[in-house]
Amino acid sequence: MSALSTAFTKALNPYKGRGESEQIQLAVIDRSMRGPALLFLISAVLWLLAGTVFALMAAIKSHTPEFMAESAFWTFGRVRSAHLNAMIYGWSNNVIFAVGLWLMARLCRAPIRHGGLLYAAGVFWNIAVTVGIYGILAGDMTSVEWIEMPPNVVPLLTLSYALIAVWGIVSFRYRRGEHVYVSQWYILGALFWFPWLYFVSQTMIIFAPARGVIQPITNWWFAHNVLGLWMTPMGLAAAYYLIPKVLGKPIHSYYLSILGFWSLALFYNWAGVHHLIGGPIPVWLQTAGIVGSVMMVIPVIVTAVNHHLTVVGEHSAVWKSPTLRFVVFGAMSYTLVSLIGSTMSLRDVNEITHFTHFTVGHAHHGVYAFFTMIMFGAIYFMLPRLIYREWPSATLIRIHFWCCAIGIGVMLVGLHVGGWIQGMQLNAVTEDGVPVYTFLEVMQNTRPWLMSRSFSGILLTIGHLAFAINFAWILLRVQPGPEASGPTLLQGESVGGGK
Amino acid sequence: MSTTEERPGAPAPEDQHMILEHAKLGDDSLQDVHAQLMREKEEPTEGFSPIPIYLLFVFCALTFWAGIYFEANSGHFKWYAYSTDFEVVDPSSQVPIDYDSLDWLIPRGERLYNANCATCHQTSGMGSPGVYPPLVDSRWVDGDPDRLIAILLHGLVGPIEVKGNQYNGNMPAFGAHPAFRRDRDLAAVMTYVRNAWGNAYEPILESQVTSLREELGNRGPWDGTEILQVYPLN
Amino acid sequence: MKNLPLLFLGIFFCIAFSWTGIVLSSHVQLGALEPATEQYVNPNTGDAITGVMASVEKEDGSSIQVEGVPAPGETLHPQAPVGLAQQGKQVYISLGCMYCHSQQVRHEGFGNDIARNWGLRGSVARDYVLQDRVLLGTMRTGPDLAAVGNRLFDAAGRDWHHSHLWDPTITSPGSLMPSFRFLYEVRPVGSKPDKLVVNIPNGHPSAPPPGYEVVPTAEGEALVEYLLSLRVDYSLPEAQLPE
Numbered sequence: 001m002s003a004l005s006t007a008f009t010k011a012l013n014p015y016k017g018r019g020e021s022e023q024i025q026l027a028v029i030d031r032s033m034r035g036p037a038l039l040f041l042i043s044a045v046l047w048l049l050a051g052t053v054f055a056l057m058a059a060i061k062s063h064t065p066e067f068m069a070e071s072a073f074w075t076f077g078r079v080r081s082a083h084l085n086a087m088i089y090g091w092s093n094n095v096i097f098a099v100g101l102w103l104m105a106r107l108c109r110a111p112i113r114h115g116g117l118l119y120a121a122g123v124f125w126n127i128a129v130t131v132g133i134y135g136i137l138a139g140d141m142t143s144v145e146w147i148e149m150p151p152n153v154v155p156l157l158t159l160s161y162a163l164i165a166v167w168g169i170v171s172f173r174y175r176r177g178e179h180v181y182v183s184q185w186y187i188l189g190a191l192f193w194f195p196w197l198y199f200v201s202q203t204m205i206i207f208a209p210a211r212g213v214i215q216p217i218t219n220w221w222f223a224h225n226v227l228g229l230w231m232t233p234m235g236l237a238a239a240y241y242l243i244p245k246v247l248g249k250p251i252h253s254y255y256l257s258i259l260g261f262w263s264l265a266l267f268y269n270w271a272g273v274h275h276l277i278g279g280p281i282p283v284w285l286q287t288a289g290i291v292g293s294v295m296m297v298i299p300v301i302v303t304a305v306n307h308h309l310t311v312v313g314e315h316s317a318v319w320k321s322p323t324l325r326f327v328v329f330g331a332m333s334y335t336l337v338s339l340i341g342s343t344m345s346l347r348d349v350n351e352i353t354h355f356t357h358f359t360v361g362h363a364h365h366g367v368y369a370f371f372t373m374i375m376f377g378a379i380y381f382m383l384p385r386l387i388y389r390e391w392p393s394a395t396l397i398r399i400h401f402w403c404c405a406i407g408i409g410v411m412l413v414g415l416h417v418g419g420w421i422q423g424m425q426l427n428a429v430t431e432d433g434v435p436v437y438t439f440l441e442v443m444q445n446t447r448p449w450l451m452s453r454s455f456s457g458i459l460l461t462i463g464h465l466a467f468a469i470n471f472a473w474i475l476l477r478v479q480p481g482p483e484a485s486g487p488t489l490l491q492g493e494s495v496g497g498g499k
Numbered sequence: 500m501s502t503t504e505e506r507p508g509a510p511a512p513e514d515q516h517m518i519l520e521h522a523k524l525g526d527d528s529l530q531d532v533h534a535q536l537m538r539e540k541e542e543p544t545e546g547f548s549p550i551p552i553y554l555l556f557v558f559c560a561l562t563f564w565a566g567i568y569f570e571a572n573s574g575h576f577k578w579y580a581y582s583t584d585f586e587v588v589d590p591s592s593q594v595p596i597d598y599d600s601l602d603w604l605i606p607r608g609e610r611l612y613n614a615n616c617a618t619c620h621q622t623s624g625m626g627s628p629g630v631y632p633p634l635v636d637s638r639w640v641d642g643d644p645d646r647l648i649a650i651l652l653h654g655l656v657g658p659i660e661v662k663g664n665q666y667n668g669n670m671p672a673f674g675a676h677p678a679f680r681r682d683r684d685l686a687a688v689m690t691y692v693r694n695a696w697g698n699a700y701e702p703i704l705e706s707q708v709t710s711l712r713e714e715l716g717n718r719g720p721w722d723g724t725e726i727l728q729v730y731p732l733n
Numbered sequence: 734m735k736n737l738p739l740l741f742l743g744i745f746f747c748i749a750f751s752w753t754g755i756v757l758s759s760h761v762q763l764g765a766l767e768p769a770t771e772q773y774v775n776p777n778t779g780d781a782i783t784g785v786m787a788s789v790e791k792e793d794g795s796s797i798q799v800e801g802v803p804a805p806g807e808t809l810h811p812q813a814p815v816g817l818a819q820q821g822k823q824v825y826i827s828l829g830c831m832y833c834h835s836q837q838v839r840h841e842g843f844g845n846d847i848a849r850n851w852g853l854r855g856s857v858a859r860d861y862v863l864q865d866r867v868l869l870g871t872m873r874t875g876p877d878l879a880a881v882g883n884r885l886f887d888a889a890g891r892d893w894h895h896s897h898l899w900d901p902t903i904t905s906p907g908s909l910m911p912s913f914r915f916l917y918e919v920r921p922v923g924s925k926p927d928k929l930v931v932n933i934p935n936g937h938p939s940a941p942p943p944g945y946e947v948v949p950t951a952e953g954e955a956l957v958e959y960l961l962s963l964r965v966d967y968s969l970p971e972a973q974l975p976e
Contacts, residue, residue: 065911077829212861244543254545269751280856283574355873578762579971
């Protein structure tokens with residue numbers, strides 16, 4: 001059989017280079033990840049839908065407060081926190097576990113061994129998140145941003161995280177080949193950073209509370225770094241892998257990759273304190289946060305240049321491939337959201353945007369328009385390779401892309417403009433130092449913008465449903481259809497373009 | 500698969516097919532794999548273009564700015580610096596505030612008067628004819644400080660005569676008013692009243708207010724006759 | 734990248750750097766803060782000082798700067814929240830109030846907080862040292878509550894809060910705050926035990942049917958006590974109320 005397979009592979013493989021052995025390796029690796037990755041992906045998609053429902057409820061409540069106000073279970077503060085935790089610990093972490101471990105295994109040329117423990121870890125993780133979110137709604141919330149889940153689920157979350165992360169490290173330990181690709185640096189860093197952040201914040205805020213404002217300082221060091229040192233590296237790792245992979249050309253510059261990685265690792269850490277500018281913490285800490293945020297310009301520009309110069313000239317391929325369409329959208333959002341973030345940290349700007357919907361918009365810009373969009377792209381790439389089937393419907397992919405792209409665009413415009421107006425009006429004073437607008441007037445003026453967010457929520461819901469339907473379809477379809485002829489693309493019928 | 504095959508040191512390429520067989524791929528899945536291989540491009544690699552030099556210049560400038568900005572807005576790294584314009588004060592150069600000096604009493608009194616008293620007695624101190632008595636050149640303000648202090652502490656109701664005119668108002672008690680948190684605030688506003696608009700009487704000091712407050716204890720407002728029995732006009 | 738020890742070391746160093754710089758150093762600077770009197774005194778002479786640092790003369794005639802000490806016998810601020818207010822804070826936490834209401838007043842000259850009467854002075858770290866969970870918040874869909882007890886206090890404040898929580902449009906027409914009706918019960922007038930009856934204007938859409946009254950549950954009472962307890966009307970050595 002091996003002779004046959006060699007001949008077969010040689011005849012069919014249209015690509016030159018290191019040839020069939022590498023690709024057989026990849027097929028073996030994909031197979032080893034198949035079960036655990038599917039578990040994580042299915043959980044992720046279910047959490048995405050649950051998080052979307054919570055999001056819609058919270059969005060409607062923010063401009064129509066009577067909506068579902070009868071019960072403490074569904075009050076705004078709880079639903080909004082359930083939304084956040086479902087999206088971060090449910091959707092994002094599950095998808096990170098799937099994509100991150102799969103990328104790590106592929107790049108290390110090392111199949112995942114004893115994947116059974118990963119199933120257990122995945123099941124425990126999702127049980128813990130479910131119990132945690134129920135706890136939030138039932139009133140056991142901690143009211144500490146980004147770690148709202150009640151403390152009793154923390155040990156289980158930590159245990160399952162440890163079981164999952166160790167697989168990434170083990171893959172790395174048994175890697176083949178000398179060279180370590182940029183995506184591996186990011187994944188390795190993130191796998192190491194996240195538990196440190198999580199452990200410190202849980203300890204210093206919940207289990208052995210530190211004194212006074214050390215709590216919010218720790219809280220924002222943690223919460224911003226969940227985005228900066230966990231989701232961002234994973235998103236960038238996927239982008240660094242998928243862009244050159246689908247285009248079949250090398251990443252523009254190794255040196256830019258290096259500079260981008262180390263400057264991100266060094267500066268993003270410090271940015272979190274900018275959530276407390278003007279607050280009751282020593283001014284040097286606030287300034288440190290501002291400097292860290294502004295210095296983020298370096299990794300962002302470097303990454304943008306590196307990606308752009310890789311993609312340049314291949315725009316039709318980007319548009320045709322579902323993967324790249326999402327990934328490039330996400331990568332461009334990363335540049336934009338980070339530059340806006342650096343600007344927002346400046347004192348003169350922060351004085352206006354702090355405490356307003358501008359910040360809420362900015363958070364969605366990062367977590368959704370950047371991270372989530374890249375992860376959608378990664379799933380479009382990964383799933384056909386895991387289960388040897390093609391995406392059943394290009395139309396659903398198109399609906400998914402356009403609803404999400406337009407939806408998040410509407411939300412960002414609404415919250416940024418609305419938040420800016422809110423901040424300007426809150427700060428406006430007459431010559432005598434008397435506020436121009438009463439608080440109620442300012443709040444009323446944000447209402448139309450909050451309604452635009454609910455509208456964008458409907459678009460995003462449609463997009464997520466289209467994605468979920470396609471996802472269920474590809475999983476459940478028994479009969480391999482015409483897709484054997486090649487990948488599902490968004491334009492034209494050509495097969496050779498890769499995906 | 501046995502673990503020995505997976506150790507770093509990598510199997511030779513010809514072993515790869517062994518791995519496939521070990522993975523127990525059946526014929527069907529083998530076909531799947533081959534369909535998969537058709538589309539799989541090479542794993543990503545890196546180019547080695549240099550970093551554009553202008554970017555490095557921009558980054559150096561940014562780093563330079565960061566250092567300057569951090570130092571300039573650090574509040575000298577003090578835990579009690581909460582604002583960028585924080586200045587370290589040398590405590591040895593500190594002069595304790597003298598709350599009994601006119602330099603402190605008069606400006607503070609003026610601010611408190613304008614915020615809390617001028618609604619009735621007017622910024623000119625002239626009051627409103629027939630409703631609120633004047634404070635300028637008034638014998639109620641002049642003379643024995645205790646009378647004025649007593650009125651401010653506990654208020655005054657009922658008819659009184661000031662400069663030949665009758666008034667029947669209701670002067671509130673300021674002894675527990677939130678705007679006058681300390682006795683020196685009351686001292687300041689009375690000192691101001693006794694020294695503004697051409698008045699020129701002795702200042703009233705915090706200690707005087709405090710001792711009279713203790714002496715009077717808790718009581719209701721004075722009425723016009725009672726106060727003149729205790730503290731007659733002079 | 735081939736130098737793996739360097740990669741590991743760098744990954745470790747980067748997070749250790751920010752952890753030390755942000756979390757540990759703030760612990761060093763603020764971890765031992767204690768309540769203080771409105772002004773410090775010089776530990777040697779006992780004279781009141783302005784600010785935090787006092788100048789102390791050493792035996793050789795040179796002088797050094799040391800932190801002042803609380804004035805003996807005077808009241809210490811902030812004070813620990815007690816009893817019902819402490820239970821109310823749990824209600825505040827469990828309902829997620831802090832996602833719309835911050836508890837931090839920005840300093841004069843940065844934002845408009847003081848002009849909006851949200852506080853008499855900017856908040857400082859010492860204001861929070863006795864709180865077991867610090868709810869600074871980052872959003873102002875509603876007003877800041879760091880010093881809401883300064884504006885709404887005593888019986889009138891209690892009435893206001895209860896009307897407001899039952900139906901925010903009673904006190905604040907057009908408010909976007911949801912009703913917290915589940916903190917109240919509607920019962921026939923005259924039921925026992927006697928409780929404070931929520932003041933709802935006649936004919937208001939949320940008024941109970943005739944013959945019924947609205948009274949707070951234990952949670953509602955606790956929450957309002959907590960709100961009443963949020964007072965910042967004291968000076969600290971590093972943060973004087975405006976003279």
